[in-house]
Amino acid sequence: MSEQVTTLPEGAKSIATEAPALPRRRRQLQERLTAAMLGTSFPVLLVVLWHVGVKYTGTRLIPSPYDVAVMMYDFTFGGIYDDAFSASILTHIWKSMTRVYGGFLMAALIGIPLGLMIGRIKLLRQLLDPTINVLRPIPVTAWLPLSMIFFGLGPNAAIFLVFLGAFYPILLNTIFGVRSVDVRLFEAAAMLGCSGSAMFRQVVFPASLPSIFNGLRVAHGFAWILIVVGEMTGVPTGLGSVIMDGRTLSRTDLVVTGMIVIGAMGFITDRLIVQISNRVLSWSPQHSG
């Protein structure tokens, strides 16, 4: 915590605090740079190995990093192949995001309240727990045929599959979060006059938030993983459909490009979720910073 001497006049204070702060900030910057360099050096090494591997074996089935870079450029800006995929990256990202976040938000909107209630109400737990545990191990891909029957060919089937994949981690982590809250917090709240739905809003939900955020993060990862499966359901746009098209057209450069974009999107949005959770959970010593 800050040990700033607040009684010092403004000028003196800035001298007093800035003098030791500067080297510390520089050290932090240095540390961050080192981390960034180490973090990027490994993928660079992988790309080099990939390049050498493709050149050495002379394979035509795997594109070289250069081929993929050209494809990525064309996918982003166009002007090279000028085909259906040129300069279409934003459309595909946008379409995929509507499906990823459509399914993810629906999973959160149903999974969190349901999890809070299952965690807190014994009757509901006894009613639903066996069903959940039977449905949960069924792979999402196994639902593909049924979801196409339920929702037809199109984005709704994709959203449903993402929803299924995101739902269980959110639900289970929420239940776990509620179950692991110190019972004394509920007792303390009850003795202070809190009950019923106010208890859910003011105590059960915030107390379970660290675990809920764990579930959201895992579920969010699954949602991006499942987008490829979801967009196998015959939708014309989206990063998953780009990969499926690349497969049917035997254009592996397109496949790898799609993979990289999904990876990058998943990474960026995951950082965003971590930022949000650190902010929301700033009270928790495990999350601040």
Next chain:
Amino acid sequence: MDKVAPTILAVRGVTKRFAIGDDEIEALARIDIAMAAGEFVCMIGASGCGKSTLLRIVAGFEEPTSGGVAVQGKPITGPGSDRGMVFQDYALFPWMSVHQNIGFGPRQRQLPRREVQAIADEFVRLVGLERFADRYPSQLSGGMKQRVAIARVLANNATILLMDEPFGALDALTREQLQRELLQIWARTGVTIIFVTHSVEEAVLLADRVLVMSAGPGRIENDIRIDLPRPRDVSSPEFNAVRRDVARRLTSHLAPVQAASH
């Protein structure tokens, strides 16, 4: 204290049995206590003598197997804001600041926002945490956390404070300071306090009455009035005489090892 003060808390014929597997354990055997308003009562006894169970029954967290508890003549049916529990491990809401924790009770009463703020401010001041009002519990020392816990129940108009070894986890210096502060708060607010401890010195320092409990099943063996004038001096011969007397009665129900703790 005042002998004509009305009875605020009456524990009548309370017993408690727990089922453990096929066995039934008698945790409390017929407890009767009457407490006058404003009285400071310490309960002391070995672990397992049921003092915490008794406190939880008074709080309304557990139901007695038979008998009942009445506050101001009315039987209790569950937890209520008239009885505020202060737990040994604080049980503060970790996602709320000091100020929000203290304002939690008033918020439940649907008071206007400004009034909640004013009450919280007042009780933050009462326990001297103005500078830490915006901190989260994880950023506080144990002593500060326990001050917040005390302020939280007082801000909710609790007339009876139930304290379950509240200072047990604190270091000796902080404990002494909090004992002093608690006595000041008690004198200023006139609350009734039931304080569970296993320190004889703490009991004699704080209490108007010390209830010595013994285990198997839990019952009250002695009800000792402490007539030492306040503020009490722990190093005075009079204090030591009383302390020895209480310790002797406690050890007569205890194994010698446990009696050595103070």
